[in-house]
Amino acid sequence: MSTQVRRALTGSLSTTSPAITGVAxxxxxxxxxxxxxLAAEGASFEAILDEVRRDAAHRxxxxTDLPLGQVxxxxxxxEQSTLSHAVRRWYGASPRELRRTAQHPAPGSRTELSR
Known part of the structure; x- marks a missing residue:
């Protein structure tokens, strides 16, 4: 069930309000x-929604160079401030810092080594 919820949220995240009633x-x-x-699987709607948002925001x-308002x-x-708070919670950096780090990885970092 958690996989189905994840797929439903991924497919509808930007088009509808991510509410449990809509996914249900x-x-x-x-x-x-x-x-x-979901509870029987050890999951919750809120945790899955947070994961889907985290993965989408990171991507x-x-x-991309999309404006933060569009992301x-x-x-x-x-609200853009909600995105900023969430990205800071997920990655310990602001959205701009995360973007800058991805574009210009530090020498010796995992991203730099994969180049």
């Missing part, structure tokens, strides 16, 4: 049933 509707289950099934920030919308946030 897409999967043809009641929201409470979805919560129970957009490190592989904010694409990962399902309504």
């Amino acid at each position: 509707r897409l999967l043809s289950v009641h929201p409470r049933t979805l919560q129970r099934k 957009y920030l490190t592989t 904010t919308a694409l990962v399902g946030f309504t």
Whole structure:
């Protein structure tokens, strides 16, 4: 079930509000049933949503030059400050710092070594 939720969120993150009711509707289950099934797998809707947003934000920030406002919308946030707080929590850096690090990796870093 967590894989299905992840796919549903990934496919709809930038187009609809990422709410459990919408995902449950897409999967043809009641929201409470979805919560129970996820709990049985040791997962939660909120944790999966956070993972999907984290992965999408990282991808957009490190592989595109999209404005931060657009990245904010694409990962399902309504405020750019929310994106900034989340990226700082996930990566310990601001969105701009994360982007700059990806574009100009430090010598000897994992990214630099893979070049």
